[in-house]
Amino acid sequence: MASTEGFSDFFYSVPDGLKLHARVYGEANSGHWPVVCLPGLTRNARDFHELALYLSARAAAPRKVVAFDYRGRGQSAYDLDIGHYNVGVEAGDILAGLAALEIEAAAFIGTSRGGLIIHVLGMMQPAMLKAIVFNDIGPVLEPAGLAHIKSYLERAPKPKTFTEAMDAQRGVHGHDFSALTDADWARMVRALNRETGQGLVPDFDPKLVDTVAGLDLTQPLPSLWPQFDTLGAIPLLAIRGANSRLLSTDTLQQMREHHSMMETITVEGQSHAPFLETGSLPHDIAAFFDRAERQYSQK
Template sequence: MASDEGFSDFFYAAPDGLKLHARIYGETNSDHLPVVCLPGLTRNARDFHELAHHLSARAVVPRKVVAFDYRGRGQSAYDPDVANYNVSVEASDILAGLAALGIEEAAFIGTSRGGLIIHVLAAMRPEALKAVVLNDIGPVLEAGGLAHIRSYLDPSPKPKTLAEAVSAQRSVHGGDFPALADADWERMVWALNRETPQGLMPDFDPKLLETLAGLDLTQPLPALWPQFEALAATPLLAIRGASSRLLSVETLEEMGKRHLTMKTITVEGQGHAPFLETGNLPSAIAAFLDRAETPN
């Protein structure tokens, strides 16, 4: 049964038995292609709350929306083996969740790491992907963008109050996100953190940061062009923040050369990764999904 906030909680077992979580919006919307939302590295299902509300209740074509918490994030259990915090394991977890829900095919929306997982799914189960939205992610990751992510996730004293947390986020990201309003920053903080007796705490396993520590950013990072090209026949929308440090203009242009029907949106005043609930993005994403499901 849906909560007052418009979603229900769904728990399932990963292939290795770990207890994992997803939110389901519009559970009774069964007439159209469902939507699967995959968040960034340290993020969780709450990132998609506003977009999921739009797609499940306010859009012209209401859809079921499933937003996943990866292992070690949100309401999913932490993994005692940090080595399992990788995109291949997480892709298998998503497939297990879809199987538990009886979903064989869907539209996928992936922000940052979620987009990398979509690349892996394109190799593992291409028939499941009927439409794809990549939010500020592509087959090539810029080392400078990863270095920036690593720097602001580096363990340090954490803010305890909403005001402190908003100030901290603005100090790190404000230059890349001049378009955001106060409400956007507050929503970001509540999505990223959980309330504890000690104050606000990041809602992910701290050991997750160990997966970034060993990256050698002086060397070229492996590209995922073969996996991207597996999406050649799949309707694709690529969204890029105009100030993104992770997805370059050059990579976006090359993506368009390799996927001839790819649609693109550049979000002015935002960096990595654009907030999908802002501006006209919810209606643009909904319209893309409608066209993908009923092409001319």
Template sequence: MASDEGFSDFFYTAADGLKLHARIYGETNAGGWPVVCLPGLTRNARDFHELALHLSSKAEIPRKVIAFDYRGRGQSDHDPDIGHYNAGGEAGDVLAGMAALGVEQAAFVGTSRGGLIIHVLGALKPTLVKAIVLNDIGPVIEAEGLAHIRSYLDRAPKPKTFAEAVDAQRRVHGVDFPALTDLDWARMVRAICRETEAGWLPDFDPALVDTLADIDFSKPLPDLWPQFDALDAIPLLAIRGANSKLLSVATLEEMGRRHPGMESATVEGQGHAPFLETGDLPGKIAAFLDRRA
């Protein structure tokens, strides 16, 4: 049963026994394909709350929306083996969650890491994916952008109050996100942090940061062009933050060349990754899904 906030919590068990979590919006909606929302590296299902409410209750075709917490994030169990924190394993967890929910096909919205997982899902189970929204991610990850992510995770502050947490996020990301309002920054903190006795802390397993420790940012990172090319028959909307350091203009243009039917949108005043609940993005995403899925 949905809560007053518009969703219900769903827990399921991964193949290795970890208890994992997802949010379900519009549980009884039957119009169009369900939408599966996959967050970034250290983010969680709360990132999609406003978008999920729009797609499940305000869009022309209201849909069931499933937003996952990967292992080690949000309400999912932490994994004692950090080697399991990888896109392939997380794709397997998503498949397990969809199977537990009886969802055999869906449209997917993936932010950053979530978009990489969509590439993996397309390779593992091509018939699963009916439409794709990639939020500031593509087959090529710019080393500068990933190095920036590792840098701020390494020195993440430990704010005591909500106001301090908002100020900390604005100091780190404000240059790349001049378009955000006070409300946007506050919503961001509530999505990515949890209130504890020690203050407002990031809502993920701190060991996740260690998974980036051995990356050599002086060398090009492996690309996913073969996996992307395999998605060329699937409707695709690619969103890029105009100030993004992770997804380059050149990569976005090459994506469009390889996937002639791809639609794209650039979000001014935002970097990596654009807030999908801001501006006209909820309506744009809903309209894309209504046309294509």
């Protein structure tokens, strides 16, 4: 693994032969639960860079942090079969990566699709999950939120310069993310895109858009309550953007009723999904993991 900017790049192969990528922060840190970061549908490990630096460098409890690129995103290989772009396959990929890193258990952070993958991991290997942060995701997905994501992906602008990309993101998401600063928007653009000879391009397989194009949002969506209920004994922090269309306040309340230990944070001025490096969120997430680890050690 070659070290750069506070992290090391880790590449591993999965059973079907694809070479996948993760970032490892605080590689030498031990003595505390590691943290595994799982991004959204078209996002990648860069979304967690600032949070991972914070969690890996805290003097009180420095943690190893692993942020994954799913297949078809970031530095992971693209899959010729778009049918493999699903949460079940991606959950298996995460397990393969953790096995390669010799991580048997960890605290997990899941943004959007990452939270859905955590639901699947809870069914596959529940003992691996020591604590969970859901970032604007739960067992029920609101059709309005999915429709918004689908519409954006299908009609996403194609800016070529950094300034154009900043303007495009603010044009689409500015109302929902009124709390963001210029620096926040700039980080978002850098995380979303990569530089090429033709300018900026989104850093994911374009065929991912096809996986949401066929969604029929006029029909009721299946929920994940049975999977969520398997997480009932695991410390859980649910973060919701106050303007979120994907995670409703009703679902958040039902999650509290199903999970007696769940803590919640609502992020004002943000939507789906809150930027975890903003405001007090890094401190809040770190403190949540610290509490969960202390409680576990006292059992």
